Amino acid sequence: MDLKALKKQESKRKISKGYMWALFCAVFWGIWYLPGTVVWVLNPFDEMYGAVAETNGDAVSLVVTAVLITAFNALTVMLALMVWNGVLQKFGELGRTLKEFHPCSKWFFLASIFGGPVAILGSFMAMGFIGGAFAAVAALLYPVVGSVLAYYWYGEKITKRAAIGIVVIIIGGITIFGGGLITELGAGEVPWIGYLGGLMAAAGWGIEGAIAGKGLDISEPDVGLTLRFLGENIIWWIIIVPILAIVGFPMYSFAIQAFEPLTLLVLIFAGITFGFCYVSWYKSFPLIGVGRGQGIGNLYGLCAIIFIFLFFGDVPQWTILLGGALCVAGSFIMFTEEAGELETLRGE
């Protein structure tokens, strides 16, 4: 075969692999909202919610229960990623990267602060108080946060096309949040904490992405993501859960009760889907570009709505459907600007 034909074949192979990884990401990410929603009605978490609510009220109880759920989510993601790194024989690289704290791994630990206690906790709060479809679609606002941050932080330009995308996403966001709010204001009861959770998910993931990128571009993503979850586990299990226990919440007594088959199964399911959605997301970037990878990855919002409909039979409010569609469309507008330029995504 001649050079030209081989080049074409190679780029075709790269692109189809990249789209495959990005789609995997969307599917896994979307599925994650199933165990994430189900876990709330399983023991020990529903008992915990009831017990804490009696003494401290619904709002505090929701956040404290969400902390324990998020901590378990981090633990099972870590387990899934350790298996993944074992299969790929990357433990050596994991150790080498961990040691490079200053140039590299500190970014993962910093990113985990925004990813864990902000984004994932917020997602669980939104799932618990409003629902999986809302939680999924609200987080679609994260590219807006990410690109605004990159603008102020790295001085990255926001092109006209990206600006249009951002506006479309924001209109989508207003539809999602506003639609629900209007209905609930009419009914007289607004689950503010759920909405706060939705905003936390979007802001947290936007910030996480901007920070983690600093370490990920000079490390292997499989390894970098594992370190990011190592950071999150440290935050939950060594800092926040013990603090809440000291303050008087029954963290450990309920944590131990999580080790029953059904709850564990759901948590492991959450860990596997979440761990692999992150991994496959980053695998797609070098093959089709960060833009297209994120654009297709954002189809997770659609996947989540479909899976929630299939498994729970829930049809979300029309405002969530419309807002979600706008957000997905906006992210495609934003991210597909580098069409034709597949080899190099930055600089030059």
Added chain:
Amino acid sequence: MGNRPLKFRILEIYLDEKEHWNYEIVSKIQEEYDMKGDYHRDSINFDIIELASGGMLKDIEQKVDEEGIYKKGFLLHKYVITDFGKVRGSDACLRYV
């Protein structure tokens, strides 16, 4: 044996600002880190592809691997470090050189 993350080492090699073929780098890393076998070969090559897609290396020339020095019938790529790669590479590596 190599004790720094693979991408640090790859950038470090390219920091000499010379052009290097991917197969030269891959076999050098395989030797330094004692990573034998086709699986590690492809995995190291993917690291180079990731560095290029991150804008730190630039793919400047391709040729067909006729003799099978790397992978027979596949493309070989020649890369050179970019300005952005120099910045990121020296942040990460130069303190140690």
